[in-house]
Amino acid sequence: MADKPAEDDAAAPKKKGKGKLIIMIVAPLALLGGGVGAGMYAANAGLLGGGGHTPEKEDHGPKLVPKEEQKRAAAGGEGGEGHGEGGGGGGERPPSGEGGDKYASNYYEMEKEFTSNLSDSMHFVQVGIAVSTPYDDTVIENVKTNDIAVRSAILMTLSDTTEDQVFSSEGKQKMAKRLTAAINAVLKQKEGFGGISNVYFTSFVVQ
Incomplete structure (x- = not known):
């Protein structure tokens, strides 16, 4: 009977050791769980970069x-x-009518007339040109900014025009479409966006 207390005393340190081991394992898990929870909260609240509420890029x-x-x-x-x-x-508004374009036309008349020889001809053509776009002033400003490149494209297009095209309405319409494509090609190259829908002749002389 005298040996039993000694056995109890020897078992006590073993139990204490197990208790310390359990505490050491639980403590890191608690810290890890708390860190994950805090991270999720911060992400939901938009405190961390790349959170749930990312501002949309503004389109200019x-x-x-x-x-x-x-x-x-x-x-x-x-x-x-x-x-x-x-x-x-x-107090009366004018009737709106039916049909027509859905978007407004923004017009711009280019400064100075354009003069060019016709292709395989002794004649030359002199035209005044205006352009239109359904977009805001951004496209018109792009035309003004790239005036030299646009004028060069127009003159090259006119120089490829034949007599048959300038003496008929159908030929002039085709020429206007070619000029539209030429101007848009320059704007796409310089600004990444065309936007010109039509070219109009404000004057047209063949000599």
């Missing part, structure tokens, strides 16, 4: 202009003069 490219938006701007906004009771136009 040309934008299409609906006709209604252009009309409101020309009339001074929705509450501008000429609309509603007491407006300068008697």
Whole structure:
């Protein structure tokens, strides 16, 4: 009976050792779990880079202009003069009609006329040119910025034109389409975007 307390005393350190081992294993797991939880919270709250709420990149490219938006701007906004009771136009809006283009046309007349010899001919052509785009002023500004390159493309296109094309309406329409393609090719090369929808002749002389 005298030996039993000694055995109990020898077993006690073993139990304490197991207790320390369990505490050492549980503590890192608790820290790891807490770190993961904190990381998930920070990500959801947008505190970490690449979180759930990433701001969208703002598009600074040309934008299409609906006709209604252009009309409101020309009339001074929705509450501008000429609309509603007491407006300068008697409170009546003009009929909108049916059909037509969905987007507004933004026009720009190029400075100076273009003069070029015709292909395989003694004649030359002199034309005034205006362009239109359904986009905002960004496209027009691109035309102005690249004026020299655009003018060069127009002159080369005119020099490839034959007499048959300049003496008929159908030929002039084809020439306008070729000029549109030439201008857009320059804008795409320089700015990455064309945007010109039509070319118009403001003057047309063949001599």
